[in-house]
Amino acid sequence: MATPEYMRVQLNTLAGHEYRRVSTAPTRPATADEIPVIDLEDMWFYSSRSTVMLNSRGTPDAAKKRIATAIRKAATGAGFFYVSNHGIPDRVTDEAVSQAKRFFQQPLANKMRVHSRSDPLGNGYSPLYSSFINRSETKDAKEGFNFRYLTEYDPLHQGPHANPDPTRAPGSSWTWEQQTRNLPGFNEATIAWWQSCLELSRGLVRLFALALDLPEEYFDDITTYPGSDGLYICYPGLSSEEAKEAKKKEDANKDKDAGKKDIDVGIGSHTDMQCFTLLWQDESGGLEVLLPQTGSSKRDSDPVYEWVGATPRPGTLVVNIADFLQRLSNDKFRSTVHRVYNRKQGARYSMPFFFGFNYDAECAVVPTCVDETRPAKYAPISCGMVGPCIFFRVYRYIPSNTLQWRDERMQLARSVPRPQANS
Numbered sequence: 001m002a003t004p005e006y007m008r009v010q011l012n013t014l015a016g017h018e019y020r021r022v023s024t025a026p027t028r029p030a031t032a033d034e035i036p037v038i039d040l041e042d043m044w045f046y047s048s049r050s051t052v053m054l055n056s057r058g059t060p061d062a063a064k065k066r067i068a069t070a071i072r073k074a075a076t077g078a079g080f081f082y083v084s085n086h087g088i089p090d091r092v093t094d095e096a097v098s099q100a101k102r103f104f105q106q107p108l109a110n111k112m113r114v115h116s117r118s119d120p121l122g123n124g125y126s127p128l129y130s131s132f133i134n135r136s137e138t139k140d141a142k143e144g145f146n147f148r149y150l151t152e153y154d155p156l157h158q159g160p161h162a163n164p165d166p167t168r169a170p171g172s173s174w175t176w177e178q179q180t181r182n183l184p185g186f187n188e189a190t191i192a193w194w195q196s197c198l199e200l201s202r203g204l205v206r207l208f209a210l211a212l213d214l215p216e217e218y219f220d221d222i223t224t225y226p227g228s229d230g231l232y233i234c235y236p237g238l239s240s241e242e243a244k245e246a247k248k249k250e251d252a253n254k255d256k257d258a259g260k261k262d263i264d265v266g267i268g269s270h271t272d273m274q275c276f277t278l279l280w281q282d283e284s285g286g287l288e289v290l291l292p293q294t295g296s297s298k299r300d301s302d303p304v305y306e307w308v309g310a311t312p313r314p315g316t317l318v319v320n321i322a323d324f325l326q327r328l329s330n331d332k333f334r335s336t337v338h339r340v341y342n343r344k345q346g347a348r349y350s351m352p353f354f355f356g357f358n359y360d361a362e363c364a365v366v367p368t369c370v371d372e373t374r375p376a377k378y379a380p381i382s383c384g385m386v387g388p389c390i391f392f393r394v395y396r397y398i399p400s401n402t403l404q405w406r407d408e409r410m411q412l413a414r415s416v417p418r419p420q421a422n423s
């Protein structure tokens with residue numbers, strides 16, 4: 001029987017279920033035009049202590065403009081790009097990667113001691129198959145370990161001039177820190193990686209502001225206690241039999257979806273929820289992005305999409321736009337569907353970092369993305385509401401962890417004066 005050329009992929013969005021017509025052709029690598037590498041020029045970094053973005057060479061304004069223009073192009077295209085020379089030192093990344101591997105390679109009982117269910121903010125370990133991000137696919141074949149925003153470690157609120165608002169610090173800490181002491185260096189490496197991602201994100205959010213034709217500081221006031229969810233992920237490898245079989249099918253190209261339906265998805269087809277995601281991935285490959293097929297017309301009411309590989313590029317991080325930024329940009333920037341398949345024998349490791357605005361900052365579509373012909377499509381909403389909303393609309397329930405976490409943050413937020421949101 002002939003393999004069908006298309007299949008339907010079901011997605012969960014703020015608006016409920018959406019469907020895409022997707023080619024069953026094997027995933028091909030993205031071209032440099034589709035997912036470009038944007039050079040942040042070595043010294044683009046955001047120094048929380050001096051609250052300026054520095055660049056060691058060239059004319060900062062011209063360089064910023066050039067980078068912002070490249071970001072705009074990528075954000076309105078695939079919604080994915082790589083950043084090189086991003087300023088996170090290799091030793092910080094390498095240490096985090098090796099500690100993440102050590103954590104996952106421990107006996108299950110050790111990992112269960114820091115189960116995310118026993119943490120009030122849902123931080124810690126999530127076992128294999130505990131998430132099911134896309135109900136029309138398989139459960140997610142991955143283990144995770146997450147660490148959400150903590151004022152105590154935010155470089156913006158440290159140092160001699162720091163003046164953090166005590167009501168903003170949630171009552172709990174990273175409770176797992178006590179339980180991971182058996183892994184020397186784990187806590188330090190995780191904190192350093194999380195801080196580096198946070199600083200880079202505060203730099204990037206300024207470049208995103210410029211890319212939206214807004215003043216560079218536009219989002220500064222609403223990124224003082226931002227959504228900053230670090231995550232280590234381990235996607236277990238295939239057995240040698242499975243790997244051989246998958247390779248055979250791929251080489252022969254006789255099964256158009258290259259054996260994927262025989263293995264579980266690492267993380268199902270989804271979009272990210274906050275503003276943008278930074279992602280370190282190892283060299284396994286397997287991250288796939290759903291793009292309109294070349295030649296498929298945007299005017300077509302049911303365009304064809306295809307899976308395209310975001311090939312690992314050592315030394316870079318992947319950046320992708322998430323739902324909240326798409327919403328704020330009135331759909332000008334794209335939050336693009338992606339998924340992971342680990343089709344290798346060895347485990348695949350990755351480290352996403354999800355960045356969003358302060359949970360209580362209610363944000364409207366930005367003024368540069370509306371005019372008389374393009375009114376705002378969306379009402380103001382806060383980043384803290386997006387996650388629970390998606391769960392509720394799609395599944396009609398909100399996981400208690402999420403609810404508790406959201407409520408705690410909202411309660412804290414209500415007890416202090418509202419920050420000056422610029423939108």
Ligand SMILES: O=C(O)CCC(=O)C(=O)O
Pocket residue numbers: 233267272279281287338339340350351352
């Ligand atoms: O592991 C990856 O490469 C991507 C993970 C991802 O998409 C996510 O956690 O949202």
Ligand SMILES: [Fe+2]
Pocket residue numbers: 270271272338
């Ligand atoms: Fe994702």
